[in-house]
Amino acid sequence: MTDEMYDLIIVGGGMVGAALACAAADAGMRICILEAREPQRSWPLDEVDLRVSALTRASQRMLENLQVWSRMSEMRISPYTHMEVWDAEGSGRIHFSAAEIGEPDLGHIVENRVTQLALWERLETLPNVRLCFPASVAALQLEPLPGVVLQGGEQITGKLIVAADGRDSQMREMADIGTKGWDYDQHAIVATVKPARHHQQTARQRFMPRGPLALLPIDDGRCSIVWSTSPNQANELMALSDALFCDQLTLASEAILGEMVEVGPRGLFPLRLGHAQTYCRPGFVLVGDAAHAMHPLAGQGVNLGFMDAMTLADVIIEAHAAGRAIGSMVTLRRYERARKGPNLAMLAAMDAFKRIFSNDLMPLKLMRNLGLDLANRSGIVKHQLIRRAMGMSGELPPLAR
Numbered sequence: 392m393t394d395e396m397y398d399l400i401i402v403g404g405g406m407v408g409a410a411l412a413c414a415a416a417d418a419g420m421r422i423c424i425l426e427a428r429e430p431q432r433s434w435p436l437d438e439v440d441l442r443v444s445a446l447t448r449a450s451q452r453m454l455e456n457l458q459v460w461s462r463m464s465e466m467r468i469s470p471y472t473h474m475e476v477w478d479a480e481g482s483g484r485i486h487f488s489a490a491e492i493g494e495p496d497l498g499h500i501v502e503n504r505v506t507q508l509a510l511w512e513r514l515e516t517l518p519n520v521r522l523c524f525p526a527s528v529a530a531l532q533l534e535p536l537p538g539v540v541l542q543g544g545e546q547i548t549g550k551l552i553v554a555a556d557g558r559d560s561q562m563r564e565m566a567d568i569g570t571k572g573w574d575y576d577q578h579a580i581v582a583t584v585k586p587a588r589h590h591q592q593t594a595r596q597r598f599m600p601r602g603p604l605a606l607l608p609i610d611d612g613r614c615s616i617v618w619s620t621s622p623n624q625a626n627e628l629m630a631l632s633d634a635l636f637c638d639q640l641t642l643a644s645e646a647i648l649g650e651m652v653e654v655g656p657r658g659l660f661p662l663r664l665g666h667a668q669t670y671c672r673p674g675f676v677l678v679g680d681a682a683h684a685m686h687p688l689a690g691q692g693v694n695l696g697f698m699d700a701m702t703l704a705d706v707i708i709e710a711h712a713a714g715r716a717i718g719s720m721v722t723l724r725r726y727e728r729a730r731k732g733p734n735l736a737m738l739a740a741m742d743a744f745k746r747i748f749s750n751d752l753m754p755l756k757l758m759r760n761l762g763l764d765l766a767n768r769s770g771i772v773k774h775q776l777i778r779r780a781m782g783m784s785g786e787l788p789p790l791a792r
């Protein structure tokens with residue numbers, strides 16, 4: 392393929408950028424993906440990566456439609472059939488089960504590298520896709536034609552440039568698109584741990600005043616943890632020996648799975664809320680974390696990113712088929728209108744959750760505990776919450792149905 396022939400130039404071949412590339416390539420578009428790092432190709436069978444995501448049913452359907460779910464199952468996907476959320480500062484507790492709504496599971500915990508590799512392997516079979524790595528963009532131009540110049544001088548032009556380069560998007564900055572947001576004043580520690588008792592395919596989250604602790608079930612009985620807490624406590628926990636870290640984790644989890652007996656390497660992520668002021672410019676568009684970054688407490692980040700990617704794919708495939716410009720503001724505004732509202736609603740909900748549960752005020756404590764108990768007892772509210780957590784509520788793009 393020569394330089395001028397691309398329909399899409401996607402900067403960032405992570406989970407969201409690669410999913411978009413698959414969908415658009417399946418519709419016959421010519422794609423160039425520019426990725427800073429080659430994805431990991433192999434790893435020891437018993438090693439669980441630090442970065443995992445809880446994937447919703449909507450994301451699963453999308454990955455099935457993109458023909459990569461079975462490959463992901465071969466590598467490792469861990470279904471969870473129950474979910475339990477409780478407040479450390481009271482008796483409020485809510486419990487969901489897949490059986491309540493007649494589903495086989497509530498979702499799957501999947502290592503990010505599994506999802507990314509399955510998508511890359513599929514992309515490598517498609518003749519209309521060029522995967523460029525390691526690639527680094529030196530300059531962005533939007534006029535007269537959208538294009539980028541790589542470090543090293545190669546110039547690549549296309550009809551539309553998609554920034555899928557994550558929370559600290561360099562492309563968003565180059566396109567001069569600002570973000571609104573703030574630091575959460577929490578860091579998340581991630582690790583794989585082995586508890587004394589089996590998790591019974593239950594995803595658990597305990598809300599503590601300094602931040603939530605999530606215990607996500609892996610199919611071999613271990614758990615992947617996301618422990619969000621104040622930066623000071625996070626640094627202290629990171630400095631502990633494995634044995635002392637396990638002791639602290641046993642306490643923080645109320646020993647719900649017995650003692651924590653083993654912990655692997657730990658990673659630390661400062662948490663920030665960020666929302667791009669606009670999702671598009673002529674010939675340029677943002678998807679995934681480049682457009683919105685949120686607290687991981689409800690595990691929604693990449694699920695929303697996938698819905699961005701599928702909505703954008705739907706809009707540009709339709710424009711392409713009708714001979715309309717895929718990079719025009721008329722086309723891109725349709726995508727922005729469809730996604731900005733749901734993304735903003737989720738950002739606001741996660742922010743409110745974080746504030747309500749990180750607060751020591753007695754009336755708020757009583758209210759949130761009462762809220763959890765009432766929701767747990769109300770069949771209708773509970774079913775709606777389950778469907779929302781599974782990504783099955785609201786308008787879904789065709790590729791996620």
Ligand SMILES: Cc1cc2nc3c(=O)[nH]c(=O)nc-3n(C[C@H](O)[C@H](O)[C@H](O)COP(=O)(O)OP(=O)(O)OC[C@H]3O[C@@H](n4cnc5c(N)ncnc54)[C@H](O)[C@@H]3O)c2cc1C
Binds near residue numbers: 426557
């Ligand atoms: C602790 C934690 C737990 C989380 N848990 C969940 C969860 O359970 N469920 C969920 O849905 N979400 C979760 N998330 C959020 C989720 O990880 C992100 O939403 C998701 O990774 C975003 O995907 P993305 O493809 O948009 O960006 P990224 O995953 O950041 O990928 C961006 C890609 O672009 C590449 N790149 C970056 N800059 C450049 C450049 N200049 N040029 C070329 N390539 C570039 C990177 O190498 C990378 O491959 C969690 C986040 C954290 C921090």
